[in-house]
Amino acid sequence: MKKLMVMLVLVLGVAFAGKAQKVPTAEELAKKNIEELDKRLKLSPTQRSVVYNYAYELAKEQLALYKKQQAGTYKDEDETKFYKVQNELNKNIKAVLKPEQLTxxxxxxxxxxxxxxxxAKKKKKKKGEEEDKVVGIEGLKSGSNNP
Structure with a gap:
């Protein structure tokens, strides 16, 4: 009975660990990338389609590099190849964008x-407002890096 319980716990542990370490697919990475770009660049349907194809190609290369790293067959040349592909795809994306989108x-x-x-939310200061500075021992206690 003890062996059965240990075996059950082991199987459940492996199952949960496998779910926690789920690697996204190339489609998921490309979709996430294109959603951010579309939100910020206001892409036309044609631009969206073309840029998605480039993002998908880059995601495939990125996952291939990740798999090589995990398998232990990674070489420095693989990383160099990835960066070359990334730079080429960035050039292709830039060619599709309008000047205002390019900026x-x-x-x-x-x-x-x-x-x-x-x-990430940025805290904006109002005009003429200075940053609150904590001085003395309270500043040291808070770990603040303010001068």
Whole structure:
């Protein structure tokens, strides 16, 4: 009976671990990417279709690289190849966009490279308002980096 219980717990543990580690498909990655681009760039239906195809190709390359890393067959040349494909697809996407969309697209790419989350809320200061500074021992306790 103990062996049966241990075996059941083991099987359930593996099943839950497998669900927690679900890797998105290329379609899911491309869809998420195109939704953000469409929201920010206001793509036409034609642009959306073309850019989706490029995003899908990039997602396939990204997943292939991830699978190689997981399998332990990853080489530096694989990463170089991925970056070449990424740069080529970025050029192709830029060719499809209008000049006003291109400016916003460059900003999106810059945000992604720097790791900035576009959905993060930014606290705006009103004109003439200074940042609250905590001084003395309270400033040290709070871990604030304010000068």
């Amino acid at each position: 916003e697209y460059n900003l999106i790419v810059e945000e992604r490279l720097s790791g900035i989350d576009p959905n």
